[in-house]
Amino acid sequence: MRILIIGCGSIGNVLAKAAQAMPEIDGIYFTDRSEQRAKARASEYSKGRLTGYDDASIISSINQVDLVIEAASQEAARRFTPMCLDRGRDIMVMSVGVFHDDVFRGHCFDLAIKNRARLYIPSGAVCGTDGLRSAQGRVDQVHLITTKGPNGFHDVAYLKEKGMDVTKLTEPTILFEGSAREAVRLFPKNVNVAATVSLMGLGFDKTKVTIICDPRSTVNSHQLIAKGAFGELKAEIQNVPSPENPATSYLAALSAVSALKSIATNVWVGV
Numbered sequence: 001m002r003i004l005i006i007g008c009g010s011i012g013n014v015l016a017k018a019a020q021a022m023p024e025i026d027g028i029y030f031t032d033r034s035e036q037r038a039k040a041r042a043s044e045y046s047k048g049r050l051t052g053y054d055d056a057s058i059i060s061s062i063n064q065v066d067l068v069i070e071a072a073s074q075e076a077a078r079r080f081t082p083m084c085l086d087r088g089r090d091i092m093v094m095s096v097g098v099f100h101d102d103v104f105r106g107h108c109f110d111l112a113i114k115n116r117a118r119l120y121i122p123s124g125a126v127c128g129t130d131g132l133r134s135a136q137g138r139v140d141q142v143h144l145i146t147t148k149g150p151n152g153f154h155d156v157a158y159l160k161e162k163g164m165d166v167t168k169l170t171e172p173t174i175l176f177e178g179s180a181r182e183a184v185r186l187f188p189k190n191v192n193v194a195a196t197v198s199l200m201g202l203g204f205d206k207t208k209v210t211i212i213c214d215p216r217s218t219v220n221s222h223q224l225i226a227k228g229a230f231g232e233l234k235a236e237i238q239n240v241p242s243p244e245n246p247a248t249s250y251l252a253a254l255s256a257v258s259a260l261k262s263i264a265t266n267v268w269v270g271v
């Protein structure tokens with residue numbers, strides 16, 4: 001099996017290391033808008049091959065691989081997801097927040113069905129999505145509670161507009177409570193987890209999100225609570241940051257590796 005990794009940052013690198021060790025994978029193509037990064041990765045791994053960052057090179061690689069993995073940015077997901085699905089190529093998307101755009105999501109989902117291509121969205125930095133997925137159609141309430149330390153909130157325009165300085169907080173404080181759609185708009189850094197939970201459960205308008213700043217917190221925690229005819233689900237993860245990118249939870253990269261292993265080996269446990 002051959003894969004193309006788009007985005008040679010923290011998730012891309014964890015994936016590349018795992019893919020290098022997997023006997024099922026014999027070629028790892030790399031591309032990145034930073035050619036230097038892609039070159040470094042391609043030369044670091046014996047299975048590595050460099051793909052240029054122009055449409056013709058990327059399309060040529062898409063045609064040669066079995067699976068494309070986007071681990072770059074929402075901009076990249078917006079550009080490459082339809083490019084793959086249109087060609088019937090399977091793609092795993094890490095920048096899942098891109099799917100909060102209803103029109104874009106509908107277009108991609110339609111393309112996947114029409115061209116019999118698979119669109120994989122790993123559970124990423126949140127846990128409990130297995131239960132939420134199983135309960136689909138029997139869920140009445142979904143609530144995501146995200147707690148981060150002050151570092152997780154710098155550069156949030158909404159807080160600046162409100163004149164709120166989270167570094168001055170002395171106790172856990174609720175910064176936001178509302179729909180996932182509104183949370184994604186006001187707290188774009190929370191977009192991936194809110195999107196994953198919304199896609200699994202009740203959608204962006206009915207999923208409730210609470211965002212808390214805890215001045216003592218050094219981890220990003222996500223609590224997922226769901227209720228319905230299936231019963232009640234409560235799951236919580238205390239995420240440590242990725243060794244290479246403090247903005248990314250390590251679990252997100254590990255979930256991509258786990259998804260790759262399931263795809264490559266055709267064995268899915270916990271589907």
Ligand SMILES: NC(=O)c1ccc[n+]([C@@H]2O[C@H](COP(=O)([O-])OP(=O)(O)OC[C@H]3O[C@@H](n4cnc5c(N)ncnc54)[C@H](O)[C@@H]3O)[C@@H](O)[C@H]2O)c1
Binds near residue numbers: 006008073192247
């Ligand atoms: N699903 C989840 O729960 C979850 C969790 C964490 C991160 N993510 C998302 O995964 C993506 C990758 O995260 P990361 O920590 O590896 O990021 P990173 O910043 O460490 O690496 C991103 C890499 O992609 C490249 N890149 C960015 N935009 C690009 C583009 N348009 N075309 C080609 N290359 C591009 C950058 O040059 C960089 O090398 C991000 O969008 C992030 O938001 C998802």
